[in-house]
Amino acid sequence: xNRRSFVKVSGASFGSIMFASSIAEFLTxxxxxxxxxxxxxxxxxxxxxxxxxxxxxxxxxxxxxxNATLVPQSTTATIGGNSLQVLGYQPxxxxxxxxxxxxxxxxxxxxxxxxxxxxxxxxxxxxIPVNMDGHPSNVIDPSGSFNYQYTVSQRASLSWYHxxxxxxxxxxxFKGIAGVFLINDSEETALNLPSGENEIPIVIQDKRFSSTGxxxxxxxxxxxxxxxGDKILVNGVISPFKEVSTRYYRLRILNGSNSRIYNLALSxxxxxxxxxxxxGLLKAPINVKSILLAPGERxxxxxxxxxxxxxxxxxLQSNMFSSGGMMQGSQSFNILKFVVTKSVADTFSVxxxxxxxxxxxxxxxIKTRNFTITSMQMQSGMMGSxxxxxxxxxxxxxKNRIDEYVTANTTEIWTFDNSxxxxxxxxxxxxxxxQVLDRTGGRNQxxxxxxxxxxxxxxxxxxxxxxxxxxxxxxGTYVFHCHNLEHEDNGMMLQFQVS
Numbered sequence: 268x269n270r271r272s273f274v275k276v277s278g279a280s281f282g283s284i285m286f287a288s289s290i291a292e293f294l295t296x297x298x299x300x301x302x303x304x305x306x307x308x309x310x311x312x313x314x315x316x317x318x319x320x321x322x323x324x325x326x327x328x329x330x331x332x333x334n335a336t337l338v339p340q341s342t343t344a345t346i347g348g349n350s351l352q353v354l355g356y357q358p359x360x361x362x363x364x365x366x367x368x369x370x371x372x373x374x375x376x377x378x379x380x381x382x383x384x385x386x387x388x389x390x391x392x393x394x395i396p397v398n399m400d401g402h403p404s405n406v407i408d409p410s411g412s413f414n415y416q417y418t419v420s421q422r423a424s425l426s427w428y429h430x431x432x433x434x435x436x437x438x439x440x441f442k443g444i445a446g447v448f449l450i451n452d453s454e455e456t457a458l459n460l461p462s463g464e465n466e467i468p469i470v471i472q473d474k475r476f477s478s479t480g481x482x483x484x485x486x487x488x489x490x491x492x493x494x495x496g497d498k499i500l501v502n503g504v505i506s507p508f509k510e511v512s513t514r515y516y517r518l519r520i521l522n523g524s525n526s527r528i529y530n531l532a533l534s535x536x537x538x539x540x541x542x543x544x545x546x547g548l549l550k551a552p553i554n555v556k557s558i559l560l561a562p563g564e565r566x567x568x569x570x571x572x573x574x575x576x577x578x579x580x581x582x583l584q585s586n587m588f589s590s591g592g593m594m595q596g597s598q599s600f601n602i603l604k605f606v607v608t609k610s611v612a613d614t615f616s617v618x619x620x621x622x623x624x625x626x627x628x629x630x631x632x633i634k635t636r637n638f639t640i641t642s643m644q645m646q647s648g649m650m651g652s653x654x655x656x657x658x659x660x661x662x663x664x665x666k667n668r669i670d671e672y673v674t675a676n677t678t679e680i681w682t683f684d685n686s687x688x689x690x691x692x693x694x695x696x697x698x699x700x701x702q703v704l705d706r707t708g709g710r711n712q713x714x715x716x717x718x719x720x721x722x723x724x725x726x727x728x729x730x731x732x733x734x735x736x737x738x739x740x741x742x743g744t745y746v747f748h749c750h751n752l753e754h755e756d757n758g759m760m761l762q763f764q765v766s
Contacts, residue, residue, distance in 0.1 A: 392426030397743025493526020546720025663758025
């Protein structure tokens with residue numbers, strides 16, 4: 268269901284959906300097969316993960332350089348031993364190739380749209396001109412093509428690419444089209460971090476399947492909370508395993524899910540050593556036992572299997588967490604199994620310093636903007652008459668309206684206010700990076716991955732998060748939005764014009 272069709276049903280009866288407090292109580296007693304009926308969207312599958320046997324090797328996507336062709340298409344992929352209908356950027360698989368370039372490279376990516384609907388590519392995390400950014404209205408029609416051409420001048424980081432057409436983003440991403448975009452630079456290279464087979468891309472996604480393919484058919488409840496699946500895939504594989512040696516590995520982790528938040532940890536309670544986030548390296552490593560990762564966010568993590576015996580099995584898992592709204596955080600589950608198969612001598616040591624990052628002074632901001640987040644409003648059992656959907660400052664997305672006017676080469680403070688909200692919202696700003704100043708309410712503090720440079724920040728219910736945003740010389744009309752893709756497609760996105 269895209270944003271437009273959602274609005275059409277927003278006035279229908281909502282009588283069989285419980286109020287929020289009742290739903291929360293109901294969820295705590297559900298089994299893995301429980302469903303909730305409603306009269307608007309059919310049935311709502313609860314966000315309960317069913318693990319499988321972790322017997323399939325982890326797939327590592329092929330790597331390409333700065334010149335490539337991507338072909339969004341309907342295809343088939345073997346997932347869980349079954350041949351299923353999916354979307355892909357190449358035949359016979361979901362996810363696209365990993366694009367790896369060096370800072371300063373010129374990129375030339377041709378996209379040939381073989382879908383039956385419009386698509387485009389948003390280069391999430393890249394600071395590039397507006398006509399290359401993948402604005403929701405800059406689409407490639409069926410049978411059409413477009414060459415994305417730009418120069419990457421930013422620091423090393425893990426970014427990614429995915430469709431961003433208005434009203435179709437959530438379905439296209441969920442059905443399989445997305446990919447990793449890696450930038451290298453000399454600063455990162457000098458650290459001699461684990462590389463080659465010891466650097467592992469990990470794209471975490473949840474999916475729903477029928478006997479024939481990936482299912483994307485959100486009910487009204489799914490549009491409220493986000494569309495979540497009961498199977499966890501890593502790099503397109505359900506419950507995979509990865510053979511490792513007794514050494515350090517670098518995990519390049521992307522939450523590519525539509526709406527599911529993960530609380531990542533290792534099953535042996537070993538440290539996750541965070542060295543980078545959305546915008547690249549941190550100042551110094553930070554050791555944690557667990558870390559939240561919202562849709563659209565990335566992590567650069569070192570883990571060590573040194574000292575473990577051959578045959579040891581360690582899981583990357585998601586632990587339970589609180590304050591995640593009605594559907595998030597109430598279950599722990601395994602994501603990826605590591606199996607120690609080889610003993611080696613490892614000479615790598617974790618650097619004490621990673622990068623120089625200048626903290627932006629609040630006094631440098633010329634303007635403060637406040638963005639109040641509101642969820643779908645229920646009025647006397649009916650959807651509110653003001654357009655439905657999740658809103659920012661009481662508005663839903665309109666491609667013909669500019670919501671904020673910004674001056675190039677200036678700095679601003681933006682506040683995302685979810686203090687009255689009931690659901691988590693990962694807020695993403697296109698074509699720039701910001702620093703997170705503070706969080707009030709809820710968790711009431713920053714977490715380890717929120718230092719350094721970010722392009723997406725998680726705002727939990729009851730929280731206000733302030734970010735300081737340095738705008739560059741890039742001009743034009745960009746968007747910012749919630750990266751819960753159901754929220755985005757149902758209107759939780761505004762436009763800002765930089766001039």
